[in-house]
Amino acid sequence: MDFGFTAQDEAFRAEARAWLTSHAGKAPDRRGWERTLGAAGWIGIGWSEGGYGNRTATLTQQVAWAEEYARSAAPPRSGHIGENLLAPTLLAHGTAEQKARFLPPIAAGAELWCQGYSEPGAGSDLAGVRTRAELAPDGRTYRVTGQKIWTSLAHEADWCFVLARTDPRSARHHGLTFLLVPMDQPGRIEVRPIRQMTGTSDFNEVFFDGAHASVEHVVGAVGEGWRVAMSLLGFERGVSTLAQQIGFAEELGRVIRTAVETGAADDPVVRDRLVGLWAELRTMRWNALRTLGGSGGPGAPSVAKLLWAGWHQRLGELAVQVRGAAASAGPSDWTPATPYELDDAQHLFLFSRADTIYGGSDQIQRTIIAERVLGLPRQPR
Secondary structure (H helix, E strand, C coil), rough: CCCCCCCCHHHHHHHHHHHHHHHHHHHCCCHHHHHHHHHHCCCCCCCCCCCCCCCCCCCCHHHHHHHHHHHHCCCCCCCHHHHHHHHHHHHHHHHHHHHHHHHHHHHHCCCEEEEEEEEEEECCCCHHHHCCEEEECCCCEEEEEEEECCCCCCCCCCCCEEEEEECCCCCCCCCCEEEEEEECCCCCCCEEECCCCCCCEEEEEEEEEEEEEEEEHHHHHCHHHHHHHHHHHHHHCCCHHHHHHHHHHHHHHHHHHHHHHHHHHCCCHHHHHHHHHHHEEEHHHHHEEEEEEEECCHHHHHHHHHHHHHHHHHHHHHHHHHHHHHHHCCCCCCCCCCCCCCCCCHHHHHHHCCCCCCCCCCHHHHHHHHHHHHHHHHHCC
Protein backbone atom coordinates (compact mmCIF):
# COMPACT_ATOMS: atom_id res chain seq x y z
CA MET A 1 0.00 0.00 0.00
CA ASP A 2 1.23 3.49 -0.87
CA PHE A 3 0.70 5.18 2.46
CA GLY A 4 0.99 8.76 1.25
CA PHE A 5 -1.11 11.70 2.39
CA THR A 6 -3.33 13.28 -0.26
CA ALA A 7 -4.36 16.92 -0.47
CA GLN A 8 -7.66 15.95 1.15
CA ASP A 9 -5.75 14.28 4.01
CA GLU A 10 -3.65 17.39 4.58
CA ALA A 11 -6.79 19.53 4.61
CA PHE A 12 -8.25 17.18 7.21
CA ARG A 13 -5.00 17.45 9.20
CA ALA A 14 -5.15 21.24 9.08
CA GLU A 15 -8.76 21.18 10.32
CA ALA A 16 -7.82 18.86 13.18
CA ARG A 17 -4.81 20.97 14.14
CA ALA A 18 -6.85 24.19 14.11
CA TRP A 19 -9.61 22.65 16.24
CA LEU A 20 -7.14 21.24 18.78
CA THR A 21 -5.29 24.56 18.98
CA SER A 22 -8.49 26.43 19.78
CA HIS A 23 -9.98 23.90 22.22
CA ALA A 24 -7.23 21.87 23.93
CA GLY A 25 -6.25 24.58 26.39
CA LYS A 26 -9.85 25.08 27.52
CA ALA A 27 -10.57 21.54 28.71
CA PRO A 28 -12.32 21.70 32.13
CA ASP A 29 -11.33 18.15 33.20
CA ARG A 30 -10.76 14.80 31.52
CA ARG A 31 -14.42 13.74 31.50
CA GLY A 32 -15.49 17.19 30.32
CA TRP A 33 -12.88 17.00 27.59
CA GLU A 34 -14.36 13.73 26.34
CA ARG A 35 -17.73 15.45 25.98
CA THR A 36 -16.08 18.32 24.11
CA LEU A 37 -14.48 15.87 21.69
CA GLY A 38 -17.78 14.07 21.28
CA ALA A 39 -19.78 17.21 20.60
CA ALA A 40 -17.37 18.07 17.77
CA GLY A 41 -17.59 14.57 16.30
CA TRP A 42 -13.95 13.62 16.91
CA ILE A 43 -14.66 10.35 18.75
CA GLY A 44 -14.96 7.18 16.71
CA ILE A 45 -13.81 8.60 13.37
CA GLY A 46 -12.33 5.20 12.54
CA TRP A 47 -15.46 3.13 13.15
CA SER A 48 -16.52 1.18 10.11
CA GLU A 49 -20.12 2.35 10.54
CA GLY A 50 -21.24 5.95 10.91
CA GLY A 51 -24.45 7.39 12.17
CA TYR A 52 -23.60 7.36 15.87
CA GLY A 53 -22.87 11.07 16.21
CA ASN A 54 -19.30 10.87 14.94
CA ARG A 55 -17.77 11.97 11.66
CA THR A 56 -16.06 9.35 9.50
CA ALA A 57 -12.50 9.45 8.20
CA THR A 58 -10.29 7.42 5.91
CA LEU A 59 -7.39 5.43 7.35
CA THR A 60 -4.88 8.11 6.40
CA GLN A 61 -7.08 10.79 7.96
CA GLN A 62 -7.28 8.74 11.16
CA VAL A 63 -3.48 8.71 11.22
CA ALA A 64 -3.42 12.48 10.70
CA TRP A 65 -5.85 13.01 13.59
CA ALA A 66 -3.89 10.72 15.91
CA GLU A 67 -0.61 12.44 15.09
CA GLU A 68 -2.01 15.94 15.54
CA TYR A 69 -3.60 14.95 18.84
CA ALA A 70 -0.27 13.59 20.09
CA ARG A 71 1.48 16.83 19.10
CA SER A 72 -1.11 19.05 20.76
CA ALA A 73 -1.40 20.08 24.39
CA ALA A 74 -4.66 18.14 24.70
CA PRO A 75 -5.29 16.15 27.91
CA PRO A 76 -4.74 12.37 28.03
CA ARG A 77 -7.79 10.50 26.81
CA SER A 78 -10.15 8.80 29.26
CA GLY A 79 -12.41 7.38 26.59
CA HIS A 80 -9.92 5.54 24.41
CA ILE A 81 -10.83 2.10 25.83
CA GLY A 82 -14.46 2.46 24.83
CA GLU A 83 -13.66 4.14 21.52
CA ASN A 84 -10.78 2.00 20.29
CA LEU A 85 -11.44 -1.38 21.93
CA LEU A 86 -15.09 -1.93 22.79
CA ALA A 87 -16.69 -0.02 19.91
CA PRO A 88 -14.94 -1.95 17.10
CA THR A 89 -15.77 -5.17 18.97
CA LEU A 90 -19.46 -4.26 19.12
CA LEU A 91 -19.41 -3.34 15.44
CA ALA A 92 -17.99 -6.79 14.67
CA HIS A 93 -19.89 -8.96 17.16
CA GLY A 94 -22.63 -6.93 18.83
CA THR A 95 -26.36 -7.02 18.19
CA ALA A 96 -28.19 -4.08 16.64
CA GLU A 97 -29.64 -3.31 20.08
CA GLN A 98 -26.19 -3.32 21.70
CA LYS A 99 -24.79 -0.98 19.06
CA ALA A 100 -27.73 1.40 19.45
CA ARG A 101 -27.40 1.37 23.25
CA PHE A 102 -23.65 1.72 23.71
CA LEU A 103 -22.08 3.36 20.64
CA PRO A 104 -23.82 6.78 20.80
CA PRO A 105 -22.77 7.43 24.45
CA ILE A 106 -19.18 6.47 23.58
CA ALA A 107 -19.23 8.79 20.55
CA ALA A 108 -20.63 11.57 22.74
CA GLY A 109 -17.98 11.09 25.43
CA ALA A 110 -20.78 10.48 27.91
CA GLU A 111 -19.86 6.95 29.09
CA LEU A 112 -16.37 5.70 29.93
CA TRP A 113 -15.20 2.08 29.87
CA CYS A 114 -12.54 -0.12 31.43
CA GLN A 115 -11.27 -3.58 30.51
CA GLY A 116 -11.81 -6.56 32.83
CA TYR A 117 -9.30 -9.07 31.49
CA SER A 118 -6.20 -9.60 33.66
CA GLU A 119 -6.45 -11.38 37.00
CA PRO A 120 -4.00 -12.37 39.74
CA GLY A 121 -2.40 -15.50 38.32
CA ALA A 122 -3.88 -14.87 34.85
CA GLY A 123 -2.32 -11.73 33.45
CA SER A 124 -0.86 -12.33 30.03
CA ASP A 125 -2.25 -15.90 30.20
CA LEU A 126 -5.78 -14.73 29.53
CA ALA A 127 -7.18 -18.25 29.13
CA GLY A 128 -6.57 -18.83 32.84
CA VAL A 129 -9.24 -16.41 34.09
CA ARG A 130 -11.21 -17.60 37.11
CA THR A 131 -13.80 -14.84 37.49
CA ARG A 132 -17.12 -16.62 37.13
CA ALA A 133 -20.55 -15.53 35.97
CA GLU A 134 -23.57 -17.55 37.07
CA LEU A 135 -27.00 -17.22 35.52
CA ALA A 136 -29.50 -16.01 38.11
CA PRO A 137 -32.69 -18.01 38.75
CA ASP A 138 -34.75 -15.42 36.88
CA GLY A 139 -32.75 -16.17 33.72
CA ARG A 140 -32.38 -12.45 33.01
CA THR A 141 -29.07 -11.59 34.68
CA TYR A 142 -25.64 -13.01 35.36
CA ARG A 143 -23.98 -12.64 38.76
CA VAL A 144 -20.28 -11.94 38.37
CA THR A 145 -17.85 -12.90 41.14
CA GLY A 146 -14.08 -12.62 41.06
CA GLN A 147 -11.17 -10.21 40.87
CA LYS A 148 -9.58 -8.27 38.01
CA ILE A 149 -6.28 -6.42 38.27
CA TRP A 150 -4.27 -3.79 36.38
CA THR A 151 -7.60 -2.33 35.30
CA SER A 152 -6.84 1.03 33.70
CA LEU A 153 -9.22 3.88 34.57
CA ALA A 154 -11.60 1.64 36.54
CA HIS A 155 -11.94 4.43 39.09
CA GLU A 156 -13.47 6.66 36.38
CA ALA A 157 -15.36 4.12 34.27
CA ASP A 158 -19.12 3.78 34.00
CA TRP A 159 -18.93 0.30 32.43
CA CYS A 160 -16.51 -2.62 32.27
CA PHE A 161 -16.31 -5.34 29.63
CA VAL A 162 -15.50 -8.53 31.51
CA LEU A 163 -14.23 -11.90 30.39
CA ALA A 164 -15.74 -14.43 32.81
CA ARG A 165 -16.19 -18.19 33.03
CA THR A 166 -19.85 -19.17 32.61
CA ASP A 167 -19.20 -22.93 32.44
CA PRO A 168 -17.72 -24.01 35.79
CA ARG A 169 -16.63 -27.36 34.28
CA SER A 170 -14.64 -25.72 31.48
CA ALA A 171 -10.89 -25.13 31.25
CA ARG A 172 -8.62 -22.72 29.44
CA HIS A 173 -10.28 -20.79 26.60
CA HIS A 174 -13.48 -22.90 26.62
CA GLY A 175 -16.57 -21.81 28.55
CA LEU A 176 -15.76 -18.09 28.66
CA THR A 177 -18.27 -15.32 28.00
CA PHE A 178 -17.82 -11.63 27.18
CA LEU A 179 -20.09 -9.50 29.42
CA LEU A 180 -20.83 -5.78 29.69
CA VAL A 181 -21.08 -4.87 33.39
CA PRO A 182 -22.21 -1.50 34.85
CA MET A 183 -19.72 -0.20 37.43
CA ASP A 184 -22.26 1.70 39.55
CA GLN A 185 -23.17 -1.22 41.82
CA PRO A 186 -22.33 -0.25 45.43
CA GLY A 187 -21.67 -3.29 47.57
CA ARG A 188 -21.20 -5.50 44.53
CA ILE A 189 -18.17 -3.82 42.90
CA GLU A 190 -15.17 -2.39 44.74
CA VAL A 191 -12.33 -0.51 43.02
CA ARG A 192 -8.97 -0.19 44.78
CA PRO A 193 -6.25 1.99 43.19
CA ILE A 194 -2.78 0.47 42.81
CA ARG A 195 0.02 2.88 43.69
CA GLN A 196 2.84 2.64 41.19
CA MET A 197 6.56 3.42 41.49
CA THR A 198 5.83 6.75 39.82
CA GLY A 199 3.55 7.71 42.71
CA THR A 200 0.47 7.73 40.49
CA SER A 201 -2.48 5.31 40.43
CA ASP A 202 -3.55 4.72 36.84
CA PHE A 203 -4.31 1.04 37.46
CA ASN A 204 -6.74 -0.60 39.85
CA GLU A 205 -7.87 -3.83 41.43
CA VAL A 206 -11.57 -4.52 40.85
CA PHE A 207 -13.53 -6.93 43.05
CA PHE A 208 -16.87 -8.31 41.83
CA ASP A 209 -19.14 -9.75 44.52
CA GLY A 210 -22.26 -10.94 42.72
CA ALA A 211 -22.31 -7.94 40.37
CA HIS A 212 -25.22 -7.98 37.94
CA ALA A 213 -24.90 -8.14 34.15
CA SER A 214 -27.93 -8.41 31.88
CA VAL A 215 -28.20 -11.39 29.55
CA GLU A 216 -28.88 -8.82 26.84
CA HIS A 217 -25.34 -7.55 27.37
CA VAL A 218 -23.56 -10.74 26.40
CA VAL A 219 -21.45 -9.91 23.33
CA GLY A 220 -21.24 -12.75 20.82
CA ALA A 221 -22.74 -15.83 22.41
CA VAL A 222 -22.47 -17.55 25.78
CA GLY A 223 -19.31 -19.65 25.78
CA GLU A 224 -17.76 -17.75 22.85
CA GLY A 225 -16.01 -15.12 24.93
CA TRP A 226 -12.55 -16.23 23.88
CA ARG A 227 -13.29 -15.52 20.23
CA VAL A 228 -14.68 -12.08 21.05
CA ALA A 229 -11.81 -11.28 23.43
CA MET A 230 -9.21 -12.20 20.80
CA SER A 231 -11.01 -10.06 18.25
CA LEU A 232 -10.87 -7.12 20.64
CA LEU A 233 -7.14 -7.54 21.20
CA GLY A 234 -6.69 -7.31 17.44
CA PHE A 235 -8.07 -3.76 17.59
CA GLU A 236 -5.75 -2.74 20.43
CA ARG A 237 -2.76 -1.87 18.30
CA GLY A 238 -3.78 0.14 15.27
CA VAL A 239 -3.69 3.81 14.40
CA SER A 240 -2.98 4.65 18.06
CA THR A 241 0.47 3.07 17.63
CA LEU A 242 1.47 5.96 15.35
CA ALA A 243 0.25 8.51 17.88
CA GLN A 244 2.25 6.69 20.54
CA GLN A 245 5.34 7.10 18.39
CA ILE A 246 4.83 10.86 18.21
CA GLY A 247 5.05 10.87 22.00
CA PHE A 248 8.15 8.69 21.84
CA ALA A 249 9.79 11.15 19.46
CA GLU A 250 9.13 14.02 21.87
CA GLU A 251 10.64 12.01 24.74
CA LEU A 252 13.69 11.18 22.62
CA GLY A 253 14.08 14.87 21.78
CA ARG A 254 14.14 15.76 25.49
CA VAL A 255 16.78 13.10 26.15
CA ILE A 256 18.93 14.43 23.31
CA ARG A 257 18.66 18.00 24.61
CA THR A 258 19.60 16.86 28.11
CA ALA A 259 22.57 14.93 26.74
CA VAL A 260 23.81 18.07 25.00
CA GLU A 261 23.26 20.27 28.07
CA THR A 262 25.04 17.92 30.48
CA GLY A 263 27.88 17.11 28.10
CA ALA A 264 26.91 13.44 27.98
CA ALA A 265 26.60 13.72 24.20
CA ASP A 266 30.38 14.16 24.02
CA ASP A 267 30.69 10.47 24.81
CA PRO A 268 30.75 8.55 21.50
CA VAL A 269 28.98 5.58 23.11
CA VAL A 270 26.09 7.82 24.20
CA ARG A 271 25.93 9.39 20.75
CA ASP A 272 25.79 5.95 19.20
CA ARG A 273 22.91 4.93 21.47
CA LEU A 274 20.99 8.13 20.67
CA VAL A 275 21.38 7.62 16.92
CA GLY A 276 20.38 3.97 17.33
CA LEU A 277 17.21 4.92 19.19
CA TRP A 278 16.34 7.46 16.51
CA ALA A 279 16.84 4.90 13.74
CA GLU A 280 14.77 2.29 15.57
CA LEU A 281 11.93 4.77 16.05
CA ARG A 282 11.89 5.52 12.33
CA THR A 283 11.83 1.80 11.61
CA MET A 284 8.89 1.32 13.98
CA ARG A 285 6.97 4.06 12.18
CA TRP A 286 7.41 2.48 8.76
CA ASN A 287 6.56 -0.93 10.17
CA ALA A 288 3.35 0.49 11.67
CA LEU A 289 2.40 2.12 8.37
CA ARG A 290 3.07 -1.14 6.53
CA THR A 291 0.89 -3.02 9.02
CA LEU A 292 -1.99 -0.57 8.63
CA GLY A 293 -1.69 -1.06 4.90
CA GLY A 294 -2.46 -4.75 5.34
CA SER A 295 1.08 -6.08 4.86
CA GLY A 296 1.87 -7.04 8.42
CA GLY A 297 0.64 -10.61 8.64
CA PRO A 298 -0.88 -12.43 11.65
CA GLY A 299 2.04 -11.74 13.97
CA ALA A 300 2.26 -7.99 13.30
CA PRO A 301 0.69 -6.82 16.59
CA SER A 302 3.08 -8.99 18.61
CA VAL A 303 6.08 -7.79 16.61
CA ALA A 304 5.05 -4.17 17.15
CA LYS A 305 4.65 -4.69 20.91
CA LEU A 306 8.09 -6.29 21.18
CA LEU A 307 9.67 -3.46 19.21
CA TRP A 308 8.27 -0.51 21.13
CA ALA A 309 8.35 -1.99 24.64
CA GLY A 310 12.06 -2.76 24.60
CA TRP A 311 12.84 0.50 22.81
CA HIS A 312 11.00 2.55 25.40
CA GLN A 313 12.77 0.84 28.27
CA ARG A 314 16.17 1.55 26.71
CA LEU A 315 15.16 5.18 26.26
CA GLY A 316 14.23 5.41 29.95
CA GLU A 317 17.57 3.97 30.97
CA LEU A 318 19.45 6.45 28.79
CA ALA A 319 17.30 9.33 30.05
CA VAL A 320 18.58 8.93 33.60
CA GLN A 321 22.13 8.12 32.48
CA VAL A 322 22.59 11.41 30.58
CA ARG A 323 21.33 13.36 33.60
CA GLY A 324 24.04 11.91 35.80
CA ALA A 325 23.84 11.94 39.58
CA ALA A 326 20.93 14.44 39.53
CA ALA A 327 18.66 11.69 38.21
CA SER A 328 18.80 9.86 41.55
CA ALA A 329 17.79 12.90 43.64
CA GLY A 330 14.33 14.16 44.48
CA PRO A 331 13.17 17.74 45.09
CA SER A 332 15.24 19.59 47.67
CA ASP A 333 12.12 20.55 49.67
CA TRP A 334 10.67 17.01 49.80
CA THR A 335 9.39 15.70 53.14
CA PRO A 336 7.91 12.29 54.04
CA ALA A 337 4.57 14.01 54.68
CA THR A 338 4.18 15.10 51.06
CA PRO A 339 3.97 12.98 47.88
CA TYR A 340 7.19 12.99 45.92
CA GLU A 341 7.28 14.38 42.41
CA LEU A 342 9.33 12.97 39.56
CA ASP A 343 10.90 14.91 36.74
CA ASP A 344 10.37 13.76 33.15
CA ALA A 345 13.46 11.52 33.05
CA GLN A 346 12.68 9.82 36.35
CA HIS A 347 9.06 9.22 35.38
CA LEU A 348 10.09 7.82 32.01
CA PHE A 349 12.59 5.44 33.58
CA LEU A 350 10.26 4.11 36.28
CA PHE A 351 7.08 3.85 34.20
CA SER A 352 8.81 2.16 31.27
CA ARG A 353 9.86 -0.76 33.49
CA ALA A 354 6.30 -2.06 33.02
CA ASP A 355 6.32 -1.75 29.22
CA THR A 356 7.52 -5.31 28.64
CA ILE A 357 4.83 -6.69 30.96
CA TYR A 358 1.50 -4.94 30.42
CA GLY A 359 -0.52 -5.41 27.24
CA GLY A 360 0.90 -8.91 26.87
CA SER A 361 4.36 -9.65 28.23
CA ASP A 362 7.36 -10.12 25.96
CA GLN A 363 7.33 -13.85 26.71
CA ILE A 364 3.72 -14.15 25.55
CA GLN A 365 4.39 -12.14 22.38
CA ARG A 366 7.33 -14.38 21.48
CA THR A 367 5.19 -17.47 22.06
CA ILE A 368 2.49 -16.10 19.75
CA ILE A 369 5.03 -15.42 17.02
CA ALA A 370 6.63 -18.83 17.45
CA GLU A 371 3.41 -20.84 17.44
CA ARG A 372 1.08 -18.88 15.16
CA VAL A 373 3.53 -17.38 12.66
CA LEU A 374 6.56 -19.67 12.53
CA GLY A 375 4.58 -22.86 13.13
CA LEU A 376 6.89 -24.12 15.88
CA PRO A 377 5.64 -26.82 18.29
CA ARG A 378 3.25 -25.49 20.90
CA GLN A 379 4.53 -24.91 24.39
CA PRO A 380 3.53 -27.75 26.77
CA ARG A 381 0.80 -26.65 29.20
